[in-house]
Amino acid sequence: MPDDEATLPIDELLRAVEAEDQSAVRAMAEEMHYADLAQAFQELEEEQHGLFLKTIGPALAADMIVELPDSLIEEALGAFSPSELKVLFHELSDDDRVDILQDVGDEARLRFLGLLGPEDEELTRSLLKYDHDTAGGRMTTRIGRVFASQTVKQAIEMLRRSQESTETLSRIFVVDEKGRLIGKLRFRDLAFNTWDTPVRDIMREIGTERVLATADQEEAANMLLKYDLIALPVVDEFGHLLGIVTHDDAMEILQEESTEDIEKIAGIGGEQSEETYLNTTILTQFRRRAGWLTGLAFVSILSGYVMMRFGSVLSQVFLLSLFLPMVVAAGGNTGGQASTMVIRAMSLGEIDEDCTWQVAWKELRTGFFLGALLGTCMAAFTLVLLPFFHFALPPGLTLGKVAFTVAVALTTQVTSATFLGSLLPLGARAAKLDPAVVSAPAIAAIVDVSGMVIYFSVARAILGL
Amino acid sequence: MPDDEATLPIDELLRAVEAEDQSAVRAMAEEMHYADLAQAFQELEEEQHGLFLKTIGPALAADMIVELPDSLIEEALGAFSPSELKVLFHELSDDDRVDILQDVGDEARLRFLGLLGPEDEELTRSLLKYDHDTAGGRMTTRIGRVFASQTVKQAIEMLRRSQESTETLSRIFVVDEKGRLIGKLRFRDLAFNTWDTPVRDIMREIGTERVLATADQEEAANMLLKYDLIALPVVDEFGHLLGIVTHDDAMEILQEESTEDIEKIAGIGGEQSEETYLNTTILTQFRRRAGWLTGLAFVSILSGYVMMRFGSVLSQVFLLSLFLPMVVAAGGNTGGQASTMVIRAMSLGEIDEDCTWQVAWKELRTGFFLGALLGTCMAAFTLVLLPFFHFALPPGLTLGKVAFTVAVALTTQVTSATFLGSLLPLGARAAKLDPAVVSAPAIAAIVDVSGMVIYFSVARAILGL
Structure with missing residues (x-):
């Protein structure tokens, strides 16, 4: 701001x-x-x-x-x-x-x-x-470029001639006779050395800090971020220097990609445009949100179907209604948290393909602990506070049994939802999809259905309905 | 990667x-x-x-x-x-x-x-x-600094002497005799001008492109992004040049802030640390997620309470269960979309304080259109597909009336949830809170309650239960 x-x-x-x-x-x-x-x-x-x-x-x-x-x-x-x-x-x-x-x-x-x-x-x-979203599509070709075989004096004269058309001289790149990238220099390296020094002697070699023109713009931005660069050289498959992607482009790319992740996680579809929020029309907003909303609504009908099928359970023990939305929502919340953490970690390049099971195992345990905590809280709530309200229970049922039902159902629901929330984005990547398509609302809709089934099945088994 | x-x-x-x-x-x-x-x-x-x-x-x-x-x-x-x-x-x-x-x-x-x-x-x-998350806390003081009163030759000699200790000479800043920031130069401006040229004549004046040392790091990063800068000068309240925040710090700050936004929107608490996902212990994960989960679970009990109170409506018309989870979830989904869009737009500096009502009015209309779309879809579903399933309806009720109930409830729920989802983050900012504390799960939990009330009230009114 x-x-x-x-x-x-x-x-x-x-x-x-x-x-x-x-x-x-x-x-x-x-x-x-x-x-x-x-x-x-x-x-x-x-x-x-x-x-x-x-x-x-x-x-x-x-x-x-x-x-x-x-x-x-x-x-x-x-x-x-x-x-x-x-x-x-x-x-x-x-x-x-x-x-x-x-x-x-x-x-x-x-x-x-x-x-x-x-x-x-x-x-x-x-x-x-080059596609707009590749390194080649984002590069500028107006760069400071000198030959390794030149002296400092020759290099400075060459740069002076191209001064007008050059975007940045903060980094000067060194090529061999065939135009292949081999090193880089700062302007001060030229200014603070004697005129007859060969460029080759004062340049620093460039190893992995380069990107192919056809690479995704996000890869280029992440390299600029990782290596703290002002300019990342862009090369073709033979190593010829084509241009540079600059730090300001990298910042824009990272901001765009973050916004895209955020929106996908929230279940907002379509390509993130360069439009600002206030400049986007209501029609565009409508289009980007309507798809997911409608699709998810039909998934939710499945939850309703499960609820209708088990309607008799609810009418036998009205008290079970008190916990139904909570058990269901807890799964959606924890599943959404897990998928969000995993999706963001993948975007930041923190999770490789080979740690899939490490991540899933971690989330499974975290989910179990979260479920056990919630289950304990709710069981305590049932046993300590509910007696004051004198709810009518059918003969043979006690608040203790209800508390046990809620605790078991919650632990199962939260554990499975957390596990699923971490696995779905990992699975999406394995299937070569963008992990962020597994939005939090989508996970919530799925675990709503499983939550209904879990809750009613546990209630039937424990309460003998 | x-x-x-x-x-x-x-x-x-x-x-x-x-x-x-x-x-x-x-x-x-x-x-x-x-x-x-x-x-x-x-x-x-x-x-x-x-x-x-x-x-x-x-x-x-x-x-x-x-x-x-x-x-x-x-x-x-x-x-x-x-x-x-x-x-x-x-x-x-x-x-x-x-x-x-x-x-x-x-x-x-x-x-x-x-x-x-x-x-x-x-x-x-x-x-x-300086606090770690202020411009002063992120700045480096090892910068190229020359006086406006110097000649090019004097300036180059001064820079050469401080060469070793200087982080970047890509941007050189010009101060007056009292050390107050007045302009900037590129190294090439010195190199390509004659030695007796006064620095004052070749520098470019610096207007608004500066930041106070006590300003939030995000403000500094956003200025680097907005003005495409390699280095942003940091000054004290009197305009004395203290240091610079560099482009690579800005990128890190923006990535950290984006991650923080994403996590808060998903209902994950606590400060985002510099730890990677895999380096975070299960205990830390548990702590950061448990707070919101437990709090939201108790809010969800309110939904359960509404459901229990209206239990008789469901047992009179079992078919109403089929749409209950959907009406409720649609509100959570659309409210979450709206709050996410608004929170991100605020982070990107796209929404000023004075467009609050513009945003709310935009979301109100978008919400109405989305609600009307969903309502129409579900009414059509009820009228076209449900007759094949021969659901038992109490005397006097028709599928047409049920379809009308669902459509009215959905439109009301989605419109109000979207409106609320946009208003809550705006309200949080007006109350000097971080807008991102209004997480999508929190909005879902709130509109779950209102959704239950809306659905049952509409059903009672239209179906005469």
Whole structure:
């Protein structure tokens, strides 16, 4: 969340837009960070968008547009003439340009590609080959690159020539004559060494800190996280250096993936878009949630069927109703906890394929202890508090027997639900599915059914109904 | 997840440890990234730890130990003698040193502080003043810092002298005579300008891209994310530059916070530690989950109480049991979806205080549409499929009336549960609580009760029971 200082310039800008003071708007926009500019843009009324964009011009608008939610990008680009769009696309870094072209419609993409210079167009087309969610799809090719055979002086001159077009010189990568990645340097390594030092002598070799262009973006982000990198080099299958994925992309990727996990666990479907919550329409919200809800509702009918079949048990001992929702819900809660822990641990790369049984065994024991605790609590509740309420019990039944029933049913339900909650995501992965598809509501719906069966069967056996 | 290439050197190292080939272990450890080294360390047997640490020595072990889970850090440090520990602590960057000292026990902290040189000790003590989860607690003070009044030549010489102790020169910060932050530079800005250029002329001014040392670490991480920064300057209330929070810290913070959100939403309590899932003991797991489970179980007894009170309704029309679990669960599912969406959007800074009613109104409508959809599905199911099963109905009741009951109850339950699911986290924030304390299971437990009341009341009214 931005602090109070940060909102000040945005508010000032909004006031200037309101007052239609175009020169003030332009001056302020020049001083502002593109992320703040994007925030201000989204607070404007829709009919103010066009004039605002024209006022700040394509060069300043370029970086800002990248920060906008998908639904606003095509509209914002529509405010500019073809010649202004040329300027805008030229301002963008290559990965941002590709991002935008992937977000707009097919017709607009072709039109925009035609506006690029021949060099930019070729580069953009080659990057568009990679899926949006691969390392290649997220990389920038404008990187500092020198040859191992160069001297420090030659390397600095080469970097100086490419300075304008380079996204970051924080890390400089070293290639051999064939363009294969072999090492890296920091700018200070060049600056603090004598001019005739060979690059090969001062570079650090790069071992495993690289990623294939076709690898999933999450793999790239996790490597940047693991190795604390500013930039991760992207290579093809022969080791040729193609580009880098930068730290800011990695942060965005990790945030997107976390949001996706959270939503899937809660039973919200569909791809997580780059839209913010408030920018998502009710129709989209409806679509993403309706599927799971409807499916789960039909699973719940099974629970109802079990309840109906055992209806006579409830009408013989009304008191059993008091604990039914609790036994059932306890399974859903603990199963959801277990699956959530396991899914998150898998996302963080903490659980390998070969610890499946270690995890399941751990959860089985945790589940048993949790079930025993709950069972004991509820048995104590039944024996200590319920006598004050003078519930009518059929002849031959005692509160002691009811307490025992509840304790046994709860322990069984919680143990089995915890075990199942950990096994289902592990099973999903073994079946090459995303573990997060096993949402907490899905587990709850399943163990609702088993909970009903467990509760009524235990009651029948112990109470002799 | 590491790719196949990445696991190779780790496996090789493990084989060398197994073969007790100490010179090979040392040679390999020198070539490896500390993150890989930490991974290898955790795969060793516990009795191999001591020899392994002695073999690689304190200098190489330093960065590796920072990457270990909390529970292993104090044990690992115990393998070294006081003189080796001096070397180890000297190798660490100041923020990592503080991190470690915050993780160990009080007695160990005092002992380790005594091993630092006077300068390091003073610095470390001053950093320990900041809470671990503030910007000050995560910052490093070893930064590139130059004065606005210097020339490029003076600035480069100053940086060269402090080269050894500086964590990153990717961003160099510019201060005035009083040490107040006023701008920033990239190394290339110095390298590609003439030596007599004043720093003031080539620096870029820093506006809102700074954070107070006492601010929450999440605020710092979100600013790094928003502004795509490599390093965020940390200042005191007077604007004096104290240090920086770097991009890799920001990534860790964001991952930790996401995990915490996910766990809280699933009803898992307590602070999220830096432990991995497999390193957490069953006792810890039990403690973190038992609280919510037990509390929710008692809330569920309320549902049971409602069910018991309305028991006569169920025994008059057995068919109503078929839909009871479904109506109740649909509320829990949709309420959980709504709260999850709202909590995540708040974490991402997408919902300000002043859009509370906008969000609630949006969820109210989404909830109504979802409820109407479910209600229609279930009414159709009742009218089209149930006649085939020839359920006995009391005189005067028709399947049409039952279908109408289910549809009305479902729509009411889903609408109110969705509305409540969005309002509770917003209310928690208004009450200065963490919105994520409103876990999905808690919402489910609450709307279970209201669902029972809604279902039975609607049934009584429509069916005249």
